[in-house]
Amino acid sequence: MNNIFVYCEVTEERSIADVSLELLSKGRKLADDLKVKLEAVVIGHKVTKLEALLYPFGVDVIHYADDEKLFPYTTLPHTTVIIELFKKEHPEIVLFGATSIGRDLAPRVASALRCGLTADCTSLEIGDHFDNKSQTEYRNLLFQIRPAFGGNIIATIINPETRPQMATVREGVMKKELYSVKYKGKLNKIDARSILKDEDFAVTIIERHLEKSRIDIKNAQVIISGGYGVGSKENFRLLFELAEILGAQVGASRAAVDAGFVEHGRQVGQTGVTVRPKLYIACGISGAVQHRAGMDQSAQIISINTDINAPINQIADYTIIGNVADVIPRMIKYYRKNSK
Amino acid sequence: MRFRIIVLAKQVPDTRNVGKDAMKADGTVNRAALPAIFNPEDLHALEQALSIKDKIPYAEVILLTMGPTRAAEIIREAMYRGADHGYLITDRKFAGSDTLATSYALSLAVKKLAPYHLVISGRQAIDGDTAQVGPQTAEKLGIPQITYAEEILSLDAKKIIVKRRLERGVEVVNSTLPALITVHSSAPPCRQRIGKLLMKYKHARTVTELQNETKDYTELYNERPYLLIEEWSAEELKADNEWLGLSGSPTKVKKIENVVFQHKESKILSNSDKDIEKLMQTLISSHIIG
Known part of the structure; x- marks a missing residue:
C-alpha cells in the first residue's frame, strides 16, 4: 500500500500551522495502522527549522518546494506542484487542514485528480467495506466521518475505487502529539521552477494585512456560549458581563450567529471554531451535532436551558433548568460573593 | 460584446430551521418537512453580480442551477431581483452526484454559455457545507478561482480585483x-425583489412546468419569449455518462446515522x-x- 501525505500550511511566521501538526499526529497513527510511511508536503519559502519541527511528529519524508514565488499561498502554483508530486508518488491518503487555504486547494486538486474529497471530517478511521451490489470486499479504506445536513446526521464517507482518499479537518479536531523526539526522516527537495507555468500566476496578491480578530475563543480556558434561546442581542450582553468577570470568552451557536446576535468569529461548531476549554457554559443552546462537534471535548460543560429535554443536557455535567436572563445575573452575584 | 456573468446557485433544504418532524422515525431526513430556500451565500453571490450590472450597463446576469423541476423557483427569485435569464440543468442521470460530478455538469453548462467573463457562486451550501463545488468547477473550466470573496473592488474586460476575507486577515x-x-457571507446581503420585475417574470416557467399548467400559456409565450426558462438535460450538455451521478462520484456514503447523544x-x-x-x-x- 502507498503512503499517507499531509499538506503542511506555512504560517506568516514561516513555520508550520498548528492544524497541519495535528494532522501529522493523526496521519502517523493511520500510517501505523496501515504499516505505511507518513510524508509531509511543504510548499513555501524559507520555512524555519522545518526538519527539526516535523520529524518528531513521525514524518518519514518531507517534500519541500522552496521558492519565493510560492509564498504567500496562491491557489494555482500550489495546485500544480501538488499534482505533479502526486502523479509520481500516488498517495493512498491525503489530509489537508480545513482552513481558507486547505478548503481552497484540496477541491481543486481533487478535481484535477478525479478523486474523492470529504470536507470538515470530525473523525478518521481505517475500516473494511463490503459492497453488496458488486459483491466486492474493500480492505483498509479511510472512513471519513462528518456531520452533514446542518448537523442533523452523521455520515461515514468512503472512496472505494479512487486514490488518493482525501479529507480536510478543522483546527483543534485532532490532537497535536509528538511521536518521538529522536525520529528522523529525509528531505526531498522539489524544483518548483521546472514545474510551474506562466498561467499559474494568473492571480497575484496586491496587498494583504493581518486583521487579527480580537476574538480568540480557541485558546480561552472558559467559554460562555449562547444559542438562539438567549433570545436577543440585548440578552447576549449578560453573557459578555459574566465572561468579563470570569476572564472568559463569549462563544455562540450557528443559530445565534445567523440570527445576528453576535459576529461569526464567535461561532463554535463544525462550521465555526472547535474548542476544548476547561469550562463551557452553554446558554440557551439546544445542541445540534454540528455545535457539539466543536465543543464536546470540553473538560466541564454546564447547560442552562428552559427545556429539560434539550440534547445538549445529555453531554453536560450540570444542567440548570431555567431562563438565561434569570440565571446568569445570579451566577454573577454568587461568583462575586464566593470568590473573595 | 456583453459582459456575461454566470451565477451558480442551489436550492437547499433550510437546515437551519430544523423542527421536530425533520427526521423520520427510521432516522432519515424528512426533506418534505424542510422548506426549500435559495442557498444563503448564493444570494450574496447574486448581489455581487447585480451590483456589477448596476455599474456596467452592458453586463448581463445569468442564473444557472442544477436540481429537480422545483429548483426553477430560485431562477424566478433571481429574476425578480434583477437577473436577466436562467437555465435549469435537470436530469435523472444527475441523481446521487457528489461535488465532483456536480462540478462536471455545471462546468459543461457554463461552457455552453461561453463566451463568459465571470462565474460567481456562494462559498458553500448549507446542506453540505463543503465549499468544494466552486473550486472544482473552476478547475474543470481551466480558469482561476478566488474563494472567500467579500468585495469586488474593481473590474474591467480583462481583469478583476477582489478583497478576500480570511481567518486572520484580508487579502486583495x-x-x-x-x-x-466564491462569495463569503461577510459580503453585502442581496437586494429585495423589485415590484416591476416580479410583474414581468411571474409567469416565467420551464418547459416541464408549462406541461403541468392547466392554463394555456402559448399565446403569452409567443408574445413574451423571454419568459421561457430553458432546461438542459445530460444529453444537451453532451455529458459523458461515466462522469455523472453515482458513477461519476468517487465518494460514497457508507453509513448515515441519526444523531445519537451519548448519555453522560x-x-x-x-x-x-x-x-x-x-x-x-x-x-x-x-x-x-x-
Missing part, C-alpha cells in the same frame, strides 16, 4: 478574466438561589474558575 488579489469567484451522568439543578450558589462554589473550589 488581482486576477485575469474569466475567473470564478448530568446533574439536574433547579434555578433556585441555593443550587446556583452551590454550583458557583463547586466551580471555584475546584479551581475551574476564579
